[in-house]
Structure formats: C-alpha cells, structure tokens
Amino acid sequence: MIKTFQLHLGYVRSVLLFYLGIVAGCSGLPRSAPEVAATEEAPSVKMKNQMGMGGNPGSPFGIGVSGGYSTGSDLSAGQIRVNGRGIIPINPPKRMMMLQPSFSTTSFDVDALFDTPSEVYNIGLNMMWMERINERTMLSFGANPSITGDADSLGDNVRVFAMGMLSWQWIPNKLKLTAGAAYTGRDDIPVLPMAGLQWNPNEDWNISVILPKPKIAYRIHNIGESSTWIYFSGGLGGGTWDVLRTNGTTDEFSYTEFQAVMGIEHSTELAGRLFAELGTGFSRKLEYRETAEEQSFGNSLLLRGGWNY
Template sequence: MFFQSPQAVFRAIALCTLILSGITGSVYAQKGASNLEDSGSAKGRSLRHRTIFMPRDQDPDIKQVSQSPQVPNVLDAESREALGIPPQLLDDEQDWAEPEDECIDCETFVPLISHKSATGSVTWLPGSGDELGIFTLALSETVEFPRFEGFTATPRFGVHYLDGPIRTDLPARVYDTSVAFRWFNKVNEKWSYELEVAPGVYSDFKNVTSDSLRITGKGLAYYVHSRSKQFVMGVVYLDREDIMLLPAAGMIMWFSEGSRLELIFPKPKFTYRVEKDESKERWLYVAGEFGGGSWGIRRGATGFDDIATYSDLRLMGGVETKHTNGMISQFEIGYVFNRKLEYKSDIGNYDISPTGMVRYQLTF
C-alpha cells in the first residue's frame, strides 16, 4: 500500500513541502518585486512585477502551466504570456506596457541570459496491486536570452515512482530529462508563431540506448481574427511509441478580461477569474489532458531491453492563484481513464482501471 513503505513517507513529505511552500510563498516575495501600479484609469490596469534579475512587464493574462509527462503543452506559460489579451480588447489609447523606469542618456546593460521562471510539481495517481499507481516529482527552470527576443531554454527533470503492477515487470522508477528550446515571434498584429524542440532521455537509467532518446516539440501559428477571438493551428510532436504526432488546432475566446476558453485539441481549457485584489488574482478552471509517456527500460524478469509506454486521458478541475510578486500556485484534482500500458515487445500489455489524480504546482 502507498503509506506502508519508506518511499510512501518520502512522497507524502514532498507533497506537503510543496503545498506549504505555496501557502507561505507570498511571505518570501523577492525584494526586487514591484508593487501593483495604480494608473487612476476607470478601466484599471494589469498586474505587473519586476524580477530580481531584470525589469520586465507582466502581461495581464494568467500564466497557466499544466504538464503531462512527455506531452508538450499546446499553450504553455510562455505562449500565454507572449500572446496576452488580444489587442482588440484594449483601448487604442491605453498603454499597458509603459516603462517603469526611464533614464535619459543612460546606457542600458542587456544581460546575455536571465532567469524567467522555475517550476516544481508533484502529481499522484493512486494505485496498488495490478492497478498501476504513479507518483511524479518534476522540476524545470526557464531562462531567457534578452539579446535574442522570444528565445528561451528550459531544462527539465522528472522522476516517476511506480506502484505495481504485480502482473508485469516494470521498474520501480523511470526518469524524464530534457532541454526545451523555444522561439516565439510576432510577425504583425494579426499573426505570430512558435517553434519548440526538446531533445531528452527517458529511461530507467539501466537501458540508456537509442530506445531512451526522444525528441519532442511543436510548431504553432496564431491568428487574431476578431475583437475577442484567436485561432491556433499546428502540430505537437510526441515521439512516442504509441503516437508520434498530434494535430493542434482550435480557438481562444475571451468573453471578458476575466473569462477565457481555449477550445484547442488536444488540451482544451476554460478559466474564470473569481477574485482580484492588490496582491493576487484567483482563477478556477476545468481542463482535459492527454497524458503518458514512453521510457526505455530493462525487464527485471528476463534482463532484456524494452520500451514501456503508458497513456491515459484526464479530466481535471483546479484553482490557480497568481501573486503580484510573480509566483503562481496551482492545485487540481481529476479523473484519469482510458489507461493503457504497452511494451514494444508486446509482452505484458494490459488495460488499467481508472483512477483519480491530485497535482500541486508552484511557479516562481
């Protein structure tokens, strides 16, 4: 059982630590973070902050991050930040990005590399016996290159602790290691595009061969159609044994500044802002995900190398809190179904019963 082993205790401690970090996060706000600016306008202004590395403006939309193992987000935090609220929702005369500090005749130092965000998350899919349980710890750090506008790099590391199944010989742990290189470019007021490539090793670290080397990525184009509507089109490359490529298409609709629908395959999402004050914004959301991954493993019973692929579908609801110091906490629960475990050798394939999901994520 999950709570009857040293590993279980470790997992519970990790989960509690991240949750406590989110609760107390507003206390350790960076000293360089800026306060909420009050423009005096009747229509108000967006939340903005400054990092300790370099000043930058914060777009008014929520930065929502939601990860499934090895499945690139159709719209990740950087995509949402770059797109922001469509210009048609703003007044032509309104300035949402005026500089906080202006210095005439001053030379501005532009660093080669700077911190953009870091993310830590824990995800638990309960299970025991033949009902596969998965406990995941994931870390990532995104850095940007100010001299190359729109370019970022994100090293990622994740470990999946596997509970069961008894009927087949999965290893106790599998790992995700990758670096994602992303470029977002705005062509004009109507068109923008995004490219990402992420080479990585996905393995139990016993089978580190060509079976464990994978390259994921995506190519997306965005088109601003009307006052409150954007279209998205492109592809998401998974490089998995079960599915290599998925189309990504749909639309983003703003019903108001605090209500947004991302009707995009394969990750639809609806968010609604329920609270906004001087220190934070709080949003509720419902979303769907296509989860899973492929890992190179060494079969314990026979000792031969194989590739294990796990896949599932997820329906989730959650709450996201965005602080003015730039920190974002996210808690969600969900239902996981259509679960499958398959091997490249076809030895030990089977369908897994549905389960629940709990995830906590902290971005700062």
C-alpha cells in the same frame, strides 16, 4: 514509454508538456509532460499558463516545482518535476527564444503481474522560437530533446519532441485561432494535431479550446497584481521511457492515461503561481513496444499541485 501525467488526447504528454507551448502550467503529472510537460498546452497557451492566467509576463527567468499522484485499482503512479525557464530577447517583441531545462521522476506501483519499472526518469531541454509576423500573427517552433529511462538505462537513447504552430488574432485580445502539429516522440501517438481557438469574452473568462489540452477558466478574485482562477481541463497523461527489462533486454515502455481535472490557481507578482488540481484518470494502459505486451487498468483518482515563479 511512460508518459508523465502534466498536459495534458488533452497534455498528450509531450505536447502537453511542451505546452507544450511550455506546458504548461507545469502540471504535476502532465503527460507535460514534454513531460508535459508534457508537457507538458500549445506554445502560446502554455507560456501564458506558466505565467499565470492573467497573462502577466513576470520575470524573463523562472523556476517551477510540481507533483502529482494517480491512484486506482491495481495501478498507482506518482511524479515530481522540477524545471527552470529563461527567455532570450533576441529582438523583442518580434523575435524571442525560450529555454526550459527540466527533470522529472515517475514511480509506479502495480499489483498486476506486469513487468513494470518501479521508477523512471526524464531529463530534457525545451527550446522554443517565437516569431511575430505582424500585429496579429505569431509563428512558433519548438523542440525538446530528452533522455529517458530507469536507473539502468538512463542516457542510452535520446528522444526528441518537436512542434510548429501558427496563431492568428482574429479579434485582437478577444479571439485567437491556432493551428499546427507536434511530433510527440511516442510510439503509440507519433504525430498530434494542435488546433483550436482561445476566447476571452471578458477579463474574467479564459476559454482555450486548443488540442490536445482544452481548458476553461474563470477568475473569482482580482486585486492589483493578485488573481485567483478556477478551471476545468482535459488532457492525456503518461509518458514513454527506454527501460531495461528483467530479462536483460531494452524496450520502450509506455503509460497512457486520459485525464479530466478541476483546479484552482492563485498568482501574485511577488510569489508567482500556485495551483492545485483534483480529477480522474481513465482508459489507463501500460505497454511495451517490442513484445507488444499490454495491460489495461480501471479509473483513478488524480491529485496534482505545484508552484511556478
């Protein structure tokens, strides 16, 4: 199962992807990947990141495009992801639902003698239900059914990522505590805890210590509805796919990559959010479930960028 580099165990990909609140900025190779996509962040975190560090809610509908490339000794991987977003105001602000269809393609270039598909795909639909219990407490549930695979196996199986999260504003608009868990749909890390805190000491700092994708951001520019942030983020990239092997059998193929990046993002009300990231990937590994084959690789240089509106 190949993990989409996006959010980022920091985007354990699905949580990150769903960021995973939905996530998540939509990083290029979030592990995302929900893709994320990994979510590809925690629901509340991901949603805020997608709408910009400033938290501007923007339009109830939107689109996003992102891409990333991780290159290192014997293994390089690249991904392109496209997603849409729609918010259904069932009973705002008490009750809302968000839908996020997405498509991503991930390619691999491996020098080692390892049976690796050259390109894999993920088609999914993030669904998130947000219920405000009171002025300080929010309950979120999400699911992300998706089909994954290469050109020969795509559509043969359906994978599901699911999560539940409770957030509490300990100090309104300053300190928020979060706790929950996610089922990632991955064989190597089936269940992932989601817990931590989000602290905003002032309008220029956004400190999110929420697993699986911590992020520390500082605003360096702010004029009207335009703002620029620099940040440091950690995560888990990669993904899982059902692929057809050269011997004719179908197996679960996984790619794992821990990530640490520095990034910059610029948000405006009219143009949306642009972001770029530079970092490193480490503890990289390819593996098959049925045959228990595994191959480790050295560190990589990681580049990502994208646009959300």
